[in-house]
Amino acid sequence: MKVSLLSLFLSVATLIVFTTRSFAQTSGDEAAIRQVLDGMQLAFDKRNIKAFGSLFVQSPNLYYQVAPGGGEMIVAHGYDNMVKMIGHRLKELANEPPTKNTFTQYKTHINGNSAWVTFTLIAELPGGQKVNACQFSVLEKKADNGSAPRWKIAAMTWQDYPDGKLVEVK
Known part of the structure; x- marks a missing residue:
């Protein structure tokens, strides 16, 4: 009986440790991902293409x-083209x-070294006008030049929309 209880206790303790560690890792990854996306917006606001591109x-x-609204769609395939496009916009x-x-409706899903994130952004322009945007990003966790793995954006879509024109299917 003592052996069975000890075995049960060790099984439960292992499960708790694994679950706690997994949750902590996910929480740490979610925070790191949020830091990347917040850093992207900060770099854009500071008009810093080097900091923007590093993410x-x-x-x-x-x-x-x-x-950006008005029916226009701008697509950049590849890092160099994205930097060229954003660099031009920052100028x-x-x-x-x-x-x-x-930022509202922020949702993150992590699957190993991949993650996808959605959120809505409400941007208040200097004149008081507001612009709504939906963003979908795909991130990868990888090491650069032997460094510790970091989250980086691998794909992103950004769609502006007028007030009252977002339809979510639930």
Whole structure:
């Protein structure tokens, strides 16, 4: 009886330790992912293309898509094209103050070294106008040049939409 209880206790303790460790790892990864996405917005607001680009996977397979409203869709295939596209946009915005951003409906799903994140961003422009956007990002956790693994953005879509025009199927 004592052996059975000890065995049961050790099984439960192992499960608790594994679950706690797994939860802590996920929480740490979620925080690291959020830091990458917040850092991307901060780098954009500071008009810093180098900091912005450092948060992305430097690959010809990178996918970056922006639909800024008005029916236009801008797509950059590959890291170099994304940097060119964003660098051009940051030069256009160089003398404009950054927007005030509010993130809502933030959802993260992690599967090993891959994650996907969705959120809604409400940007308040300097004149008081508000712009809504949905973002979907795919991130990869990988090491660069022998460094510790870090989360980087591998794909992103960004879609602006007017108030009252977001339809979510639940």
